[in-house]
Amino acid sequence: MLKILLMGHPNVGKSVVFNRLTGANATESNYPGTTVDYEKGYVFIEGHETEVLDVPGTFSLYPKDKAEEVALKIFTQEKDAVIICVLDATKIERGLYLVLEVLERSRSVIIALNMWDVAKDKGISIDHDHLSSLLGVPVVPTVAVSGAGMKELIFSIHEACTSDVKSIVERAMV
Numbered sequence: 001m002l003k004i005l006l007m008g009h010p011n012v013g014k015s016v017v018f019n020r021l022t023g024a025n026a027t028e029s030n031y032p033g034t035t036v037d038y039e040k041g042y043v044f045i046e047g048h049e050t051e052v053l054d055v056p057g058t059f060s061l062y063p064k065d066k067a068e069e070v071a072l073k074i075f076t077q078e079k080d081a082v083i084i085c086v087l088d089a090t091k092i093e094r095g096l097y098l099v100l101e102v103l104e105r106s107r108s109v110i111i112a113l114n115m116w117d118v119a120k121d122k123g124i125s126i127d128h129d130h131l132s133s134l135l136g137v138p139v140v141p142t143v144a145v146s147g148a149g150m151k152e153l154i155f156s157i158h159e160a161c162t163s164d165v166k167s168i169v170e171r172a173m174v
């Protein structure tokens, strides 16, 4: 089964992106042996159930607390998952550190440059196409709270997993 992991720092909008992808079918549970919550939901790709995990927020793959330990465990276990790294577009340098760690471990990665609206308001402009060609992965500006960019994000999942994602597109569009 194809799996998608949403990873990134705390408060970058992972859970809002998660809700857009999975709709109302999410379940929350504690990671085995810990009190750390994570959510699991499903989307259908070509009629096949695809699992989406809202991974606990983490700054790096060198854990400094319980939540980060769980994030690393999930990342390590789910070797074939597509990773959507959600970044706060207003704090991109810090977020890219995690992206580089993930890329170092040869994973399929998509970058969601979330909070694009806040970045715009602050006069921050990012050449996302250039960043994409530098890193060799799709980089998609998103505003998770309004849904802007979600369609493009879903199409980049499409690119990463070469599947027909019409059903997720329909569900995530507002």
Ligand SMILES: Nc1nc2c(ncn2[C@@H]2O[C@H](COP(=O)(O)OP(=O)(O)O)[C@@H](O)[C@H]2O)c(=O)[nH]1
Pocket (backbone or CB within 6 Å): 008, 009, 010, 011, 012, 013, 014, 015, 016, 017, 057, 114, 115, 116, 117, 118, 142, 143, 144, 145, 146
């Ligand atoms: N302005 C704006 N706020 C956002 C966006 N995405 C998420 N938020 C808000 O940012 C806060 C953190 O979002 P959340 O999904 O809980 O972050 P998480 O810790 O990464 O799961 C919430 O108050 C969201 O409503 C966005 O693109 N733009």
Ligand SMILES: [Mg+2]
Pocket (backbone or CB within 6 Å): 014, 015, 054
């Ligand atoms: Mg969250």
